[in-house]
Amino acid sequence: MYRIPIGIYLGLPLAALVALLQSTFTARIGVWGVSVDLTLLLAVSWTLLRGSGEGLLISLVGGVILDALSGAPFGVLMISLTAASELAGWGEANVFERARFLPPIAITLATIIYRGLLLMLLKITGRPLPPWPIVSRYLLLALIVNGLAMLIVYRLVERLCRLIQPRRAEWE
């Protein structure tokens, strides 16, 4: 029988809160105009620690809120975030989960997917994009900023996950 893990009841409001925090607080603090993708970090960390099922829900809720707060066409951020989170889940499923190098690799790939897909979808929906030098600097800085922030966020999510119900086994 399918059981909804209790952790998700905590994770979903947390995702909403983090998305709001990203819009109101962290979006103002940036390195040359690029700030940390807090919701992406939460979604990837949650996926790595508690599986892709929960990670997907986290990215869905976070993505909806980000979409509502951004100027992008609705759904663009949600799609980018869930795709990036799924990729992290694929990594988690294929690489030994306790590997120390997994979080930085996962966030690097997730950032490329998230920001890359975001740019692509904006282009498809007819939004003019900044010139290539600005876009490339934006991507590079996002990789650095997210990579550094992941060191803290992953630890915090890991501590939080220890407090809540142990992870549901995927074959249950």
Next chain:
Amino acid sequence: MGHSRQRAVVIILILLLVLSWLLFDQLGDRNPIQDVLSRLLSPIQFALQRAMTPFFHMTDRIAEFGVLNAENKALREEIAVLRKQIILLKEAQIENETLRRQLDFKVAAPNYHVLSAQVIGHDPTNLLQYLVIDRGAEDGIEAGMPVVVAEGLVGRISEVSAASSKVMLISNPSSSVSALIQRSRATGVVQGRGGHVLSMRYIPQGDTVVRGDVVLTSGLGGNFPKRLVIGQVESVQYKEVEMFQEARMVPAVRLHDLEVVMVILNFTPIDVVDEGG
């Protein structure tokens, strides 16, 4: 026997001492025995006094410990209250300055009917250059309305909800504003580049543009009111083979640090183009 004799000697010495003390007291102003004793004792007294002072202070402190503790607690509480008041006063001061600048703008441009709005969110992608403000359709906000601060143009309303609106900043790549250079009256179009800089394009080759030139809205096209400050020219790109010059600009407004903005309510844009197009 020996003991009785010793006791008698001591008693006699004491009596002699007392008698001589009384005699010396009667004979003159100063008592030499007292002088000798004083000379011997005063350094010892002084040393003792110094040695004992900290002890006396300590005992005083112990006696006052309860009082001091309560006083300390009360002072700490008072400091906390004062700190909070300082923070609130600083915030009030900043708000006051912002409102004063807005008032200056209202006085300088009495024809505009403006509505103040708090910035409640920023675009989370860092790519699309939007702001979210706490005023919406319920407050009379409509798409296309210009958004300004005292320093100059911020952008225009792009989406309106009941209680909030999104503002497309002039730095957004979709934004284009008809502009003119204040000094030479050269016209062009200011476009966002996605970062903290703007481009003024389509400046005719014959017009002179120099670093530091102030760029204003021209009002052409009817999207924005005339004479709002957009920014300053930072550098000029001039190529003889091209029809137009292009200038790199810095916005007059620090677009990413805004807390309060003003929406011009009584300006109806003539051509509201969907920012997607």
